[in-house]
Amino acid sequence: MSKENSFDIVSKVEFQEVNNAIHQAVKEIETRFDFKGSKSEILLNGEQITVISDDEYKLHSVIEILQSKFVKRGVSLKNLSYGKIEPASGGTVRQSIIIKNGIDQEMGKKITKLIRDSKLKAKAQIQGDQIRVSGKSKDDLQKVIQLLREENYPIELQFINFR
DSSP: OOOOEEEEEEOOOOHHHHHHHHHHHHHHHHHOGGGTTOOOEEEEETTEEEEEESSHHHHHHHHHHHHHHHHHHTOOGGGEEEEEEEEOGGGOEEEEEEEOOSOOHHHHHHHHHHHHHTTOSOEEEEETTEEEEEESOHHHHHHHHHHHHHSOOSSOOEEEOOO
16 A cells, blocks of 8 residues: 555646637627727737737727637636836737646645645655655545645645546
């Protein structure tokens, strides 16, 4: 019974779903009456989305449409980081949205500290942009997952490779 059980904590965004959500949002914007003749567009460049529109009101409307498509596609809104609204060329405004993928070092330290302070018999190690949690008892590992789900982190956490 000395076999170690483990699982990984990750924060991954499925970029195919992001791409699909953007295409759906663009189609909806093209067909909506309140966007007729406006210069609204959504551009994806790597892990950055740029939203451009005529004014701030329309920009917020475009972002709302985009967010609704993300929710329908299962992309967590917690993994989006919004930049400032800035003026762009042609009298338009733009806003950048960064897609946070992976667990950064600071967040990894907070998660591992929480697991250590919980007094459960589980060890947590940061491995790049994910965290490996291991322990002898599967029950303890499930308690760790429950503990992390109860916390309100600014990123969406997924638990994978439970063995």
